[in-house]
Amino acid sequence: MKKIGILFGMENTFPNAFIERVNSKGEDGIIAEAVTIDKVIQAAPSEYAVIIDRISQDVPFYRSYLKNAALAGTAVINNPFWWSADEKFFNNALAEQIGVPVPKTVLLPSKQRPENTTETSFRNLAFPMAWEEIFQYVGFPAYMKPHDGGGWKSVYRVVNPQDMWIKHEETGQLVMMLQEEIVFDDYVRCYCIGQKDVLVMPYEPRNPHHLRYAADLKAQGEEREKLLETIKDYTLKLNVALGYDFNTVEFAVRDGIPYAIDFCNPAPDADIYSVGRDNFEWVVEAAANMAIERAKKQVAGQINLTWGTFVSQAVNGISAPAASPAIPSAEPAAAPAPEKAPKAAKPAASKPAPAKAAAGKAAKPTKTETPAKPAKTADTTPSATEVKVKASVPKKPAKSLGAIATEPIPVAEPAEPKVPTTKAAATKAPAKNSKLKKS
The missing domain is CATH 3.40.50 (Rossmann fold)
Incomplete structure (x- = not known):
């Protein structure tokens, strides 16, 4: 038996x-x-x-x-x-490699140092970090959320760098992600069972919990059928790559493109009173x-x-x-400006996390149209005897982790942050002469 x-x-x-x-x-x-x-x-x-x-x-x-x-x-x-x-940050990176569109996402150090660590523990962390490149890559508005969290805990909508630093003060030892915001036309949640059976469910994350499945797709006709096929294909790709036999995947659809928003749910909600009979x-x-x-x-x-x-x-x-290009490196002032993130309308709700797609799981321009970088062939890789390893010492160890402490200011018109001198943070704000433009 x-x-x-x-x-x-x-x-x-x-x-x-x-x-x-x-x-x-x-x-x-x-x-x-x-x-x-x-x-x-x-x-x-x-x-x-x-x-x-x-x-x-x-x-x-x-x-x-x-x-x-x-x-x-x-x-x-x-x-x-x-x-x-x-965890969610890794999942986004893996999705990008297998050709599934995901949000532009970066990883942020925690506000507070983890227990049993000291300043010396973070000697490899640049101080300050490359904030111009990070903000140009993600764009604003954006969402900040735990890199391995769930249940909509500690999710923040941020409208500019100063707003992000202020809200980062509340996150303690959580390692956070910063993601672009997506305003979606359609939203779906998909069950994937046994890496072969897929159920696509129209979903409205802005509704009360018991009414979130009371929705339908705006896309109709041929557009709808093509969208559903693409969503099923992406759902299977993600679950096969991750190895999950029982999972849900959520997609925000913008301009006909489904962006994978949340796909790390190995114990997904299956209650009859929330998902429907x-x-x-x-x-x-x-x-x-x-x-x-x-x-x-x-x-x-x-x-x-x-x-x-x-x-x-x-x-x-x-x-x-091969992975797609990551954050663009800083360019001289004369160089072309990095591509700006698409403008997104504010979600209907006034509090953070109004919608799951717009709730920090904001969507990312598809990488499927970007040719993968060719892998290096064996004859271009130096042998072990040819490689010279140069020892390096970090320039400045981070004294503490987290968002810079600032005085509360109106978010709509951010002021330059005040940099503390005694308890400087790893997520230190750019200097006053920074090239970073105010949002």
Whole structure:
């Protein structure tokens, strides 16, 4: 007998429906139940062939239990090793490499130094950072959000550099991302199950939670069909690359182009009261079929996890696609100005994070039209004996991390920030003679 278990917390509708659906299919030698844990002994196998994980992101004990179970042969969905390593900033970088449009995004140091670190810990961090290039690349308005967060926590809309520095004061030890804002024409949320089944759901993130799926696409006719096909293609590409068997992907559509906004949701909302009965029915059926399929393929005593192409290609020595150009370097005053980010209308809500696409997950011009840089061939790479390594010492260690402390000022007309002298920050503002233009 092979058991399919589901590990969950507060949610009720999906886990119970999933168990009932699997058992209703009457598959010979397969049953489903809620996971029960009475002991966890190192390297000891669990009693489950498959476990659907819905809660370990919030319970470290469960995450460690799942890794131990996977080591002993359980097919854990989603892979707990990859889920532990994954984060949103990396996902954006990977999406760019595989040709899926994503927001222009940069990584920012935390406002406060992590615990048990000192000024010396950050001697490799430039002080100040290249703020002109960063702001020219992203543009304003923009959104600032945690690089590995979720649930709309600590998301800020910022309208200019000074506004960003002020709001960065509130972020503590969080490592943040800065992303361009996108005002979307359409917005969708897609379930992807088993890296093959995709359900595209029109979604309105500005509505109250229980009404977000009460929406429809504005695109119609041939335009709609083409858009849906592109969205499905991008959804599959992302989940195959990341190795997720149960995930959601959100896209903001601007000028007919779907931009991947959020695609790191390995325990996505599947409650009937939020997603609606039809969508709920689809995900229960797809998840049950996937779990049964995985149970049939599971081989006791061997690793039965799904690994994305990013990991499998690395293990097999296959080169990753060449990355697209990153932030443009600073140019002399006479050089052409860097491309400005598209202007975006302000979201309807007056508070930060009015819409998920515009909520810091702002969309990015597509990279699919940019030819990839050719990889270096073997004959152009210097041998080990030819490489000369020059030791370097950082110019200035950062004394602390984070946004510069400033006096509150009207955001609409930013003043030059006051640079502290005793507790200078790694995210120090540009000097007064900076070339940076006020927004």
